[in-house]
Amino acid sequence: MxxxxxxxxxxxxxxxxxxxxxxxETSKETGLxxxxxxxxxxxxxxxxxxxxxxxxxxxxxxxxEVEVSHQPDALMVRIRDNAPLFDPTKNxxxxxxxxxxERNAPGGFGVYLLxxxxxEIAYRVTDDGRNELSMLKSCS
Amino acid sequence: xSAALRIAVSEEKGxxxxxxxxxxxDVDSKTYMDLESKxxxxxxxxxxxxxxxxxxVNYMGSAGLRALHGxxxxxxxxxxxxxxxxxxxxxxxxxxxxxxxDKFFDIHKNLDEAVKxx
Numbered sequence: 001m002x003x004x005x006x007x008x009x010x011x012x013x014x015x016x017x018x019x020x021x022x023x024x025e026t027s028k029e030t031g032l033x034x035x036x037x038x039x040x041x042x043x044x045x046x047x048x049x050x051x052x053x054x055x056x057x058x059x060x061x062x063x064x065e066v067e068v069s070h071q072p073d074a075l076m077v078r079i080r081d082n083a084p085l086f087d088p089t090k091n092x093x094x095x096x097x098x099x100x101x102e103r104n105a106p107g108g109f110g111v112y113l114l115x116x117x118x119x120e121i122a123y124r125v126t127d128d129g130r131n132e133l134s135m136l137k138s139c140s
Numbered sequence: 141x142s143a144a145l146r147i148a149v150s151e152e153k154g155x156x157x158x159x160x161x162x163x164x165x166d167v168d169s170k171t172y173m174d175l176e177s178k179x180x181x182x183x184x185x186x187x188x189x190x191x192x193x194x195x196x197v198n199y200m201g202s203a204g205l206r207a208l209h210g211x212x213x214x215x216x217x218x219x220x221x222x223x224x225x226x227x228x229x230x231x232x233x234x235x236x237x238x239x240x241x242d243k244f245f246d247i248h249k250n251l252d253e254a255v256k257x258x
Binding site: 013017018020024034042052053112116117 | 238
C-alpha cells in the first residue's frame with residue numbers, strides 16, 4: 001500500500017489542531033499503535049509550530065502542506081512550506097542536562113523532539129523552491 | 141481529536157492552602173500562554189502552592205513545558221512558592237519524558253497525597 005493523503009493549511013497557529021486531527025485520523029487508518037501515533041503527532045505538531053513561528057514569523061500569509069504516505073508498518077510525513085529556506089535537522093540539541101527550571105527561557109526543544117521521535121528525518125529544497133521536511137515513523 | 145484548552149480552579153486545604161488548576165484539552169504553541177496567564181492570575185491573587193491537575197490534557201507539545209517553566213518563574217518572582225503536578229496524561233508524559241523534564245518536577249498520582257506534600 002502506498003496511498004498519500006494531504007492537507008494544506010494557512011500558516012496560523014489556530015490551524016495546529018486541524019493538523020493534529022489529520023495525523024491522528026491517518027494513524028488510526030493505518031493501525032499504528034497508540035504510543036507510536038502519539039509520538040508522530042508530537043513530532044509533526046512541533047515541526048509545523050516551528051515553521052509557523054520561526055519560518056513565517058507568525059505571519060499567516062504562508063502555506064503549509066502536510067502529506068502522509070502509508071508504507072508497510074510505517075508512515076512517511078512530508079511537510080512543505082514556502083517560508084525562507086531553513087534546514088531544521090541541522091539545529092543543535094538543547095542542553096537537557098541543565099534543569100529547565102534554571103534556564104531563563106527554555107527553547108530548541110521542538111527540533112530535539114523531531115530528531116528523537118521519528119526513525120528517519122531529512123530536509124531538502126523542492127524543485128519549486130520550497131522547504132520539505134520528511135519524517136519516517138515505523139511502528140512494527 | 142483536538143480539544144479546546146479549559147482550566148478550572150479549585151482549592152484544597154492540606155497543611156497549607158493549595159490551589160488546583162484542572163487543565164483539560166490541548167496545550168500547544170497557541171494555547172500555552174493561556175495556561176501561563178491563568179496561573180499568573182491565581183498567583184497574583186495570593187496563591188503560592190499550585191497543583192496542576194494534568195489528567196485531562198489531550199495533547200501537550202514542548203510549548204506546554206514552556207508554560208510550566210513560566211509558572212515556576214512567576215512563583216519565584218512573587219516571593220517563593222511551589223508547583224507540583226498531578227496525574228500527567230499520556231500526552232503530557234510523552235513530551236516530559238522525551239525531554240527529560242520529569243526529573244525536575246514533583247509528580248503525584250493521588251490528589252490527597254499531592255495536597256499533603258505541600
